[in-house]
Amino acid sequence: MKSMYKITLQLQRCARDITNMSQQAVNGISHRGRxxxxxxxxxxxxxxxxxxxxxxxxxxxxxEKELKEGVKKPFTEVIKANIGDxxxxxxxxxxxxxxxxxxxxxxxxxxxxxxxxxAKKRAQRILEACGGHSIGAYxxxxxxxxxxxxxxxxxxxxDGGIPSNPDNIYLSTGASDAIVTILKLLVCGEGRDRxxxxxxxxxxxxYSAALADLGAVQINYYLxxxxxxxxxxxxxxxxxxxxxxxxxxxVLCIINPGNPTGQVQSRQCIEDVIRxxxxxxxxxxxxxxxxxxxxxxxxxxxxxxxxxxEMGPEYSNTVEMASFHSTSKCYMGECGFRGGYxxxxxxxxxxxxxxxxxxxxxxxxxxxxxxxxxxxxxPPQPDEPSYATxxxxxxxxxxxxxxxxxxxEQIFNTVPGITCNPVQGAMYTFPGITLPQKAIDKAKELGLxxxxxxxxxxxxxxxxxxxxGSGFGQREGTYHFRMTxxxxxxxxxxxxxxxxxxxxxxxxxxx
Amino acid sequence: xxxxxxxxxxxxxxxxxxxxxELRQGVRKPYKEVIDVFQGDLHGAGMKPLTxxxxxxxxxxxxxxxxxxxxxxxxxxxxxxxLGRCVGGSVGSYSAAAGIPEIVHxxxxxxxxxDGGIPSHPENIYISPGSQWSISNILNVLVNRxxxxxxxVLIPVPCYNITVLSITQLGxxxxxxxxxxxxxxxxxxxxxxxxxxxxxxxxxxxALYVINPGNPAGYVQSxxxxxxxxxxxxxxxxxxxxxxxxxxxxxxENCEFVSYKRTLSEMGPPFxxxxxxxxxxSVSKGxxxxxxxxxxxxxxxxLDPAVMKHIHTIxxxxxxxxxxxxxxxxxxxxxxxxxxxxxxxxxxxxxxxxTLVINSLPGFSCPPLEGGLFAFPRLNLTxxxxxxxxxxxxxxxxxxxxxxxxxLEEGGVFTSPGWEYGQKEGTYHIRFCIAAPQDIMEELLRRxxxxxMTFMKDFS
Numbered sequence: 013m014k015s016m017y018k019i020t021l022q023l024q025r026c027a028r029d030i031t032n033m034s035q036q037a038v039n040g041i042s043h044r045g046r047x048x049x050x051x052x053x054x055x056x057x058x059x060x061x062x063x064x065x066x067x068x069x070x071x072x073x074x075x076e077k078e079l080k081e082g083v084k085k086p087f088t089e090v091i092k093a094n095i096g097d098x099x100x101x102x103x104x105x106x107x108x109x110x111x112x113x114x115x116x117x118x119x120x121x122x123x124x125x126x127x128x129x130x131a132k133k134r135a136q137r138i139l140e141a142c143g144g145h146s147i148g149a150y151x152x153x154x155x156x157x158x159x160x161x162x163x164x165x166x167x168x169x170x171d172g173g174i175p176s177n178p179d180n181i182y183l184s185t186g187a188s189d190a191i192v193t194i195l196k197l198l199v200c201g202e203g204r205d206r207x208x209x210x211x212x213x214x215x216x217x218x219y220s221a222a223l224a225d226l227g228a229v230q231i232n233y234y235l236x237x238x239x240x241x242x243x244x245x246x247x248x249x250x251x252x253x254x255x256x257x258x259x260x261x262x263v264l265c266i267i268n269p270g271n272p273t274g275q276v277q278s279r280q281c282i283e284d285v286i287r288x289x290x291x292x293x294x295x296x297x298x299x300x301x302x303x304x305x306x307x308x309x310x311x312x313x314x315x316x317x318x319x320x321x322e323m324g325p326e327y328s329n330t331v332e333m334a335s336f337h338s339t340s341k342c343y344m345g346e347c348g349f350r351g352g353y354x355x356x357x358x359x360x361x362x363x364x365x366x367x368x369x370x371x372x373x374x375x376x377x378x379x380x381x382x383x384x385x386x387x388x389x390x391p392p393q394p395d396e397p398s399y400a401t402x403x404x405x406x407x408x409x410x411x412x413x414x415x416x417x418x419x420x421e422q423i424f425n426t427v428p429g430i431t432c433n434p435v436q437g438a439m440y441t442f443p444g445i446t447l448p449q450k451a452i453d454k455a456k457e458l459g460l461x462x463x464x465x466x467x468x469x470x471x472x473x474x475x476x477x478x479x480x481g482s483g484f485g486q487r488e489g490t491y492h493f494r495m496t497x498x499x500x501x502x503x504x505x506x507x508x509x510x511x512x513x514x515x516x517x518x519x520x521x522x523x
Numbered sequence: 524x525x526x527x528x529x530x531x532x533x534x535x536x537x538x539x540x541x542x543x544x545e546l547r548q549g550v551r552k553p554y555k556e557v558i559d560v561f562q563g564d565l566h567g568a569g570m571k572p573l574t575x576x577x578x579x580x581x582x583x584x585x586x587x588x589x590x591x592x593x594x595x596x597x598x599x600x601x602x603x604x605x606l607g608r609c610v611g612g613s614v615g616s617y618s619a620a621a622g623i624p625e626i627v628h629x630x631x632x633x634x635x636x637x638d639g640g641i642p643s644h645p646e647n648i649y650i651s652p653g654s655q656w657s658i659s660n661i662l663n664v665l666v667n668r669x670x671x672x673x674x675x676v677l678i679p680v681p682c683y684n685i686t687v688l689s690i691t692q693l694g695x696x697x698x699x700x701x702x703x704x705x706x707x708x709x710x711x712x713x714x715x716x717x718x719x720x721x722x723x724x725x726x727x728x729x730a731l732y733v734i735n736p737g738n739p740a741g742y743v744q745s746x747x748x749x750x751x752x753x754x755x756x757x758x759x760x761x762x763x764x765x766x767x768x769x770x771x772x773x774x775x776e777n778c779e780f781v782s783y784k785r786t787l788s789e790m791g792p793p794f795x796x797x798x799x800x801x802x803x804x805s806v807s808k809g810x811x812x813x814x815x816x817x818x819x820x821x822x823x824x825x826l827d828p829a830v831m832k833h834i835h836t837i838x839x840x841x842x843x844x845x846x847x848x849x850x851x852x853x854x855x856x857x858x859x860x861x862x863x864x865x866x867x868x869x870x871x872x873x874x875x876x877x878t879l880v881i882n883s884l885p886g887f888s889c890p891p892l893e894g895g896l897f898a899f900p901r902l903n904l905t906x907x908x909x910x911x912x913x914x915x916x917x918x919x920x921x922x923x924x925x926x927x928x929x930x931l932e933e934g935g936v937f938t939s940p941g942w943e944y945g946q947k948e949g950t951y952h953i954r955f956c957i958a959a960p961q962d963i964m965e966e967l968l969r970r971x972x973x974x975x976m977t978f979m980k981d982f983s
Contacts, residue, residue, distance in 0.1 A: 044760070044797065046797075046799055046825070046826070046827050047729055047730075047760050047761065047762045047799050048664065048665060048729075048762055048799055048826060048827060048830055049827050049829075049830065050827070050829050050830060052667070052729070053664050053665070053667070053830055053833065054663060054664055054665070054666055054667050054668065055667065055669065056668070057663060057664050057833050057836075057837060058833055060833070060836050060837060060840065061836065062836055062839050062840040065620055065839040065840075065842075066836075066839075073619070095617060097610070097611075097616050097617045098615075098616075099610070099611045099613035099615040099616040100610040100611040100613075100616040100617065101611065102611055103611075105613060105615050110584050110585045111585055113584045113585070114581040114582075114584045114585035114588060115581075117577050117580040117581040117584055117847075118577040118578055118580065118581035121581060121588075124593065126591075142566075142815070143559065143564060143566060143567030144564075144566040144567045144568065144569055144570070146566035146567075146571075146572055146815070147815050147816070148565075148566040148572050148811075148812060148813040148814060148815045148816060149564050149565075149566040149567035149814060149815050150562055150564045150567060150814045150815060151815065152536070152540070157540075185652050185817070185845075186842060188840075188841065188842060189841075196692075217840075218840060221836075221840040222840070225663070225837075225840075227668065227669075344615075345615060346615040347615060347616055347617045347842070348609070348613070348614050348615045348616050348617060348618065348843070348845065348846035348847075349614075349615060349845060349846070349847070350652060350817075350842070350843075350844075350845045368533055369533075369688065370692070372533075372685065372688065373655065373659065373685060373688050373689050373692065374652070374653070374655065374656065375653055375655060375685065375814070375817075376814075376815070376817075377817070378652060378815065378816060378817040378845040378847075378848060379815030379816065379817075380584075380815075380816065380845065380847050381845060
């Protein structure tokens with residue numbers, strides 16, 4: 013009982029921290045007041061939230077500190093299943109990639125016989141394309157040209173030969189950077205003319221954060237939880253028509269495979285979305301960073317670009333689109349390199365000129381990330397020495413993820429009160445949780461959203477950090493959490509078990 | 524000031540790339556390679572990376588190297604230390620939003636050492652992919668797009684053009700204050716005052732952007748000048764944005780870099796506790812020159828804690844800065860010490876002072892360079908020459924653009940025209956990086972002199 017009391021106290025303090033946004037002045041401030049205050053600052057910035065690294069994570073970090081200082085807790089470590097960071101959870105990098113990057117970092121290693129020839133060749137090619145033959149030189153803002161050419165070739169190969177123009181490829185600091193850049197181009201207008209951007213609910217909160225920051229209007233379209241989080245055109249139409257009353261809808265964002273839901277869109281669905289975008293004159297943003305993370309039987313990744321072109325010139329010549337990819341996910345998991353790109357289709361040339369200016373504000377994307385991207389789109393070929401090891405490592409990562417996806421769905425569905433849709437792809441599960449009314453009331457009392465209350469309790473009692481569904485969006489009256497499937501299998505089994513026990517305990521406590 | 528020229532944006536850079544391609548393909552030109560001094564890109568200009576830095580990064584990227592006897596012991600130990608700070612022991616994992624905590628701590632210690640012991644608090648420091656990213660984020664918090672009148676930011680003329688782009692893209696208004704070319708680009712408070720007054724009825728200035736040491740102009744502010752600016756910011760209630768990227772590039776006689784933070788603190792109350800300050804630094808310049816790694820930081824002083832919470836959110840939605848860049852920042856702020864095997868190699872490289880050469884050329888004038896990485900000489904053209912140049916120029920561009928275009932085509936030297944940075948009406952300048960290795964600098968000056976004499980003859 014004593015530990016429960018302590019936890020409640022802790023939660024109350026957290027609730028105060030979370031909700032209390034205005035604090036008293038610090039020592040030394042005169043009566044004059046500051047230039048930059050809550051009142052004077054950009055009001056849009058105040059609306060920005062990013063749950064993946066939000067309050068619950070801050071509490072998790074605090075708890076980790078306490079553990080380090082020797083504070084006794086019911087657990088010995090915090091498991092951070094909040095963020096899609098594979099290496100943080102023990103996934104190993106692809107050897108070939110790291111060898112080439114080491115050679116690029118310190119070219120004297122090109123003399124070292126321990127590095128394979130194919131790695132050396134790739135490194136030499138990349139270095140030749142760098143200013144002063146160094147990854148420390150700026151590249152052009154759009155990204156190193158030969159790398160963009162390689163990306164275009166990769167896209168062509170992936171999409172069955174449909175041409176890709178390197179001029180339409182923009183390398184970026186992770187996919188997020190490119191997504192925000194395109195939104196900056198698209199968002200304009202005042203009042204009723206303000207750009208509206210359609211985004212799925214649930215969504216990856218970079219989108220809602222970016223839209224809040226830009227002062228764009230967020231238009232929510234709900235994925236169908238009862239049908240494996242599928243996307244319905246009827247729902248898209250409903251959302252669009254409602255939005256037309258108060259804004260100017262111009263953009264439709266899709267995440268495929270989905271985050272947080274993991275659904276992999278069928279080809280038919282993608283066609284329907286493209287058709288819808290054309291009919292309603294919407295710019296399509298296709299977030300495809302999980303394109304290699306497809307696990308479920310009968311599911312396949314179809315790129316929006318491929319489907320668009322296969323629908324014929326009536327569509328491929330007119331629909332404006334940007335698709336995004338990154339080095340952070342798939343089998344590479346190289347989040348820390350901040351590599352990514354976007355391909356733009358049918359962009360107005362004058363708009364492209366503005367795009368060049370926009371990306372120049374960043375100067376250039378990190379060159380090691382560009383180099384890594386080059387390797388991802390240009391991996392070892394069957395006739396190369398590193399091929400066997402590369403394929404072994406890649407297959408191991410993807411098959412382990414697939415296994416963990418299955419395991420997660422299986423175990424969660426044995427828990428009364430947790431409903432878990434199949435994790436068809438990506439890296440997360442987003443199960444629905446049934447919360448007793450008493451728990452909902454208690455949450456309200458503490459000033460917390462119910463699923464935040466749930467997740468905070470789980471964190472305090474079991475040291476497992478998840479992100480509450482409210483951070484991603486969900487239908488009113490429903491509750492979820494997002495958990496990554498990234499911990500090593502044995503640990504994941506323990507985590508799933510603990511969550512199950514917690515859920516039963518929690519439900520019991522508030523029955 | 525910048526609008527009309529925006530059509531030409533990037534045209535010179537595109538042409539430079541074209542010429543480089545042509546040379547690669549074997550097309551004959553009066554030169555074998557383009558001397559690219561367009562940006563402050565040290566490696567691009569031929570400076571070699573620091574061995575210690577690159578050895579540590581390679582070992583971090585490919586940890587089997589930590590067991591290799593081919594790398595010095597301090598390199599291997601350092602790589603191990605850095606990897607120990609990465610989540611999951613990999614440079615491929617995300618870091619905390621503000622940066623790897625131990626590296627943020629290193630930066631705060633570096634700042635404290637640099638500023639004679641004045642404390643620096645880690646929670647006021649954010650690492651980002653390059654300093655412009657931080658500048659952009661802080662500007663985003665300052666600029667209220669919905670405000671009427673619009674937010675204004677005082678900027679120097681000449682000014683680093685990318686920051687100007689950031690300011691205007693956020694919907695703020697730039698309020699130029701002219702540095703005094705006749706006084707070696709000195710910043711005069713009267714001019715700050717004039718600029719502020721000119722903003723009346725136009726916009727609402729909230730911030731004052733200063734670059735010290737300068738870019739493109741190569742000045743280093745005296746401590747007195749820094750104090751004057753701080754006092755002005757305090758009096759007029761302006762948020763100070765201080766770009767100190769070139770703090771390690773000081774070479775003028777009797778010149779010394781003194782940070783705004785230190786000066787602010789030493790000025791004592793009421794200034795030290797009230798003036799809101801954001802100072803920026805990065806791994807791109809100085810003796811590391813690692814522009815391509817994209818890592819910089821901002822230190823925030825005297826900010827409202829409630830606002831800091833939102834700043835944290837803004838940085839966190841960007842995930843984090845590239846981890847290799849963060850490690851490079853750590854190596855910069857916590858370098859090898861005397862006694863370490865790698866210490867002798869870890870030296871500071873100072874740029875050549877080429878003002879002597881430039882000033883010897885008729886029609887060119889440049890105050891002595893005190894710091895930074897660029898020369899920003901003035902092209903002294905007679906009105907007749909200006910007119911003649913305008914008429915000859917294909918696109919009726921201004922003489923400075925015309926000069927740079929011709930210099931690129933005929934001399935194979937890629938520089939940038941003064942209009943990119945702003946200049947007093949009727950004056951023309953060019954900017955070029957002076958941090959290339961000695962032999963390249965000599966070649967550059969030789970080509971520049973040769974081209975310049977011809978140009979001045981043709982357009983006198």
